């Protein structure tokens with residue numbers, strides 16, 4: 001056991017997966033959960049996601065030695081304000097938000113001096129959300145980034161690190177600003193591009209009478225998985241990681257114009273060189289154990305008679 005009582009604030013994909021993984025490994029004496037709506041709390045209780053459920057975040061943190069903020073980034077500050085007067089002496093407060101600089105700025109000032117704030121972000125997820133979407137293996141072999149704030153005792157960070165490692169994650173530390181730039185490249189901007197591509201296809205789909213859906217296996221459907229991600233979560237990500245996302249989008253637009261020009265002028269060498277370079281990135285991801293080498297992401301080939 002690493003913590004005696006863990007309070008999960010928010011009971012969606014990430015908190016739910018943490019609950020499953022903590023139970024699998026016996027990492028918490030007791031897991032107390034709460035969510036904003038009675039409906040979510042009822043579903044979580046029905047599937048016995050936590051040991052105990054309470055109605056408010058303030059009640060949930062009572063006597064907890066680990067508090068996990070697992071709500072959308074835009075809701076973190078209000079939750080921090082609510083729990084601050086009720087936090088136990090020496091407790092660690094962490095979060096799982098996809099943006100770190102904004103969360104540190106908005107949560108940190110509300111927390112009392114007698115708790116340790118160790119922000120975190122698991123680089124693991126799916127397009128599903130809600131209390132039924134969690135599963136114990138979500139964090140296996142996935143990176144978890146901690147961005148400890150100045151003055152945090154190393155023991156508090158080490159304890160949280162060992163919780164995440166026991167949940168299967170590969171833990172790294174970096175500063176919040178670097179985290180936000182790296183994630184703008186690897187996650188935030190790709191999501192925006194997927195949202196845009198699916199939006200464009202949807203507009204076109206109305207003209208082409210659903211051929212876009214029918215022939216989606218040609219590449220489009222891989223965008224649709226990303227573009228099916230939770231709208232609230234992603235609205236908050238872009239509003240709170242504005243600077244880094246705009247910086248990467250600016251570079252993206254420049255590259256897109258260069259490729260557009262190469263197509264117009266028939267510059268095949270430019271296109272070939274570019275695509276050769278990008279193919280290498282895929283190889284690097286597979287070698288790092290962050291995806292499968294199986295063709296088409298390991299999907300079973302369509303059988304005869306399958307629907308298109």
Ligand code: NAP
Pocket residue numbers: 009010011012013014015035036037038040041070071072073075079096097098099121122123124125126127128129130131230233
């Ligand atoms: P989720 O499945 O949508 O669950 C969110 C939970 O937060 C729900 O229990 C919801 O309660 C609660 N909540 C929503 N708005 C709230 C508010 N204003 N005040 C209090 N509680 C509120 O979300 P998730 O995917 O687990 O994401 C949680 C956090 O993890 C986010 O900060 C996200 O950026 C981060 N994250 C997500 C992923 C991913 O792929 N999904 C990956 C890494 C990190 P109700 O159901 O009652 O509304």
